[in-house]
Amino acid sequence: MDDTKSRWVYLVGSTLTRPVKIGVATNVKARLDELRVGSPLPLHLIWKARGGRALERTLHEYFSPYRIHGEWFDFGDENPAALVATAAVLMGSPSHPQRVAAESRLRIVQTSLTADASNVIGHLINAASETGRSSVTNAEAFAYLASVDPEFARSDGEGDEQYRSRVGKRLAAALRAEGIAVRLTKVTTADGTRSNGYRLEALRAALSARFERRQPVRATWPPANPY
Numbered sequence: 001m002d003d004t005k006s007r008w009v010y011l012v013g014s015t016l017t018r019p020v021k022i023g024v025a026t027n028v029k030a031r032l033d034e035l036r037v038g039s040p041l042p043l044h045l046i047w048k049a050r051g052g053r054a055l056e057r058t059l060h061e062y063f064s065p066y067r068i069h070g071e072w073f074d075f076g077d078e079n080p081a082a083l084v085a086t087a088a089v090l091m092g093s094p095s096h097p098q099r100v101a102a103e104s105r106l107r108i109v110q111t112s113l114t115a116d117a118s119n120v121i122g123h124l125i126n127a128a129s130e131t132g133r134s135s136v137t138n139a140e141a142f143a144y145l146a147s148v149d150p151e152f153a154r155s156d157g158e159g160d161e162q163y164r165s166r167v168g169k170r171l172a173a174a175l176r177a178e179g180i181a182v183r184l185t186k187v188t189t190a191d192g193t194r195s196n197g198y199r200l201e202a203l204r205a206a207l208s209a210r211f212e213r214r215q216p217v218r219a220t221w222p223p224a225n226p227y
Contacts, residue, residue, distance in 0.1 A: 006026060009023070135187035
């Protein structure tokens with residue numbers, strides 16, 4: 001049975017220690033409350049996205065070198081939300097990650113893929129997937145990004161050329177910051193013409209290449225005493 005739409009795959013951890021739990025639940029808040037009852041440390045929700053037991057199981061298998069025990073993993077100084085969210089996209093998860101409340105965000109080492117915002121390459125992959133053409137034009141990408149991030153929205157009084165220039169530069173800068181190397185190419189639009197854009201296959205390949213470059217070093221637990 002496909003439980004993708006009825007369940008959430010989630011990431012839970014504490015600000016006081018590194019291990020995080022990759023789990024699945026229908027009601028994440030209720031599950032978090034249950035975990036808190038038996039935990040000696042305060043636990044917080046870091047990240048969640050629509051997905052069922054199949055995605056949870058695949059993530060557990062993929063990150064098995066970093067497993068401590070059961071569903072708990074230690075990614076060292078890497079950002080666990082960035083690693084898990086990126087892996088979920090590579091595994092074909094079409095869902096947009098759910099942002100968590102500010103008080104629930106972990107104070108973790110920040111990378112270009114942060115715990116409190118979905119990454120731009122993920123948005124581009126989602127946008128290209130939703131067109132049904134396995135590609136996305138610049139105009140479609142800008143519209144999609146504007147729907148999920150107000151920084152990509154048109155400002156009051158901003159003309160077409162000014163908007164395209166500003167958002168194009170912002171997109172290029174965001175991709176560089178995320179370590180993504182992907183080039184614009186000519187793609188077929190909805191009406192059959194050609195326009196600048198991105199191919200879904202190229203976006204996924206760029207994300208995969210970036211992820212392989214950033215594989216974390218196997219962490220040891222417990223961490224060595226620095227004193």
